[in-house]
Amino acid sequence: MIDLHLIGVGTGNPDHLTRQAAVAMNAADLILLPRKGDAASDLIDLRRTLCATALTRSVRIVEFDLPVRAATGDYLAAVGDWHDAIAAAWATQIARHLPDGGRLALLVWGDPSLYDSTLRIADRLRTGGMAMRVHVVPGITxxxxxxxxxxxxxxxxxxxxxxxxxxxxxxxxxxxxxxxxxxxxxxxxxxxxxxxxxxxxxxxxxxxxxxxxxxxxxxxxxxxxxxxxxxxxxxxxxxxxxxxxxxxxxxxx
The missing domain is CATH 3.30.950.10 (Tetrapyrrole methylase, C-terminal domain)
Known part of the structure; x- marks a missing residue:
């Protein structure tokens, strides 16, 4: 069983992290950090800074390359394909680093409820047969x-x-x-x-x-x-x- 914790982290300012977010990060067995390419390297640096600020114990952190959304064609179809690819990337990292289950944390800009598709991507894994419980830690939008x-x-x-x-x-x-x-x-x-x-x-x-x-x-x-x-x-x-x-x-x- 995977316990997936989607943690709202605000806009990247460590002061936006709630106490609940810091507790959830420290309780994780694994934190996945997506990389979006060299042009957006600041984004991965911000996530690294958040981890360095909030973590008070040793937690395994793994970075992975985020799939790129197609820029042409039907918008909704392209987003759907992109979400499928992200779900597959998560599944690969989970199989590699949490093969026996555990607590997985993902850091979500703002809050997972507002114009963010992390919850929808998690649903793809659950409907695909992965045993998963999803927990949401709200963040500053x-x-x-x-x-x-x-x-x-x-x-x-x-x-x-x-x-x-x-x-x-x-x-x-x-x-x-x-x-x-x-x-x-x-x-x-x-x-x-x-x-x-x-x-x-x-x-x-x-x-x-x-x-x-x-x-x-x-x-x-x-x-x-x-x-x-x-x-x-x-x-x-x-x-x-x-x-x-x-x-x-x-x-x-």
Whole structure:
């Protein structure tokens, strides 16, 4: 039996680790750390730093190469194939390093419940016949880090919030009946496709990290600056994690 612990670790800042996360990491028999290639080497370094900060006992840490998602073809089909490949990579590491079962920990950016597919990948292993119990340790999400950094509430007064992706925003425009729209996983600055009049934006990248970047203001005034800074930061670091909140003008905060 594999006891899989999916541990939300926030945005990479060791101060975002909860006590529950540190306890789960120290109780593990094995921690798997995925490598995403040289361009994103900072990401594996962040995970190594988290382990060095939180671990107070010797825990086996194994790094493995994360499969790459196809950039062409149908999006959902490509994601499904990618998840299959990741599940197969996990299964290989489990067979090699925990053949008799044990406690396996994976460090998940933010929280495993919010725009993360680690739980879905784990389900592939269970439905494939692997004896596995899944445990989730919640973490600080990028949305929490964003609103904290800008010192703003996520929702307008008494109003709902829509959480969506850059792809959906680009394809469908502003969600119907939404006052506040939180956008994640936007690699193409989908906010530039919206009519900018009377929309405010709060944007943040590398939230909680030493190179955190924040821009806020009327979309018409700051959109071009966000696009330029985002491109410069990605070129400098080889990767970027960013998110933003949009709000229509005139909505009570």
């Amino acid at each position: 990028s949305l929490q880090a964003l609103t904290a950094a800008h010192a703003i509430p996520l929702n307008a007064l008494g109003a709902p919030v829509v959480i969506t992706t850059g792809r959906r925003l680009r394809e469908g425009g502003w969600p119907i009946a939404a006052d506040n729209v939180a956008v994640m996983l936007d690699g193409d600055c989908a906010f530039t496709t919206l009519p900018p009049a009377e929309i405010a934006i709060w944007w943040g990248a590398y939230l909680g990290m030493t190179h955190e970047a924040l821009i806020a203001g009327p979309l018409a005034d700051v959109a071009a600056r966000i696009v330029a800074q985002r491109a410069a930061l990605r070129a400098r670091h080889g990767w970027i994690m960013d998110t933003y909140l949009l709000q229509r003008a005139g909505v009570a905060a």
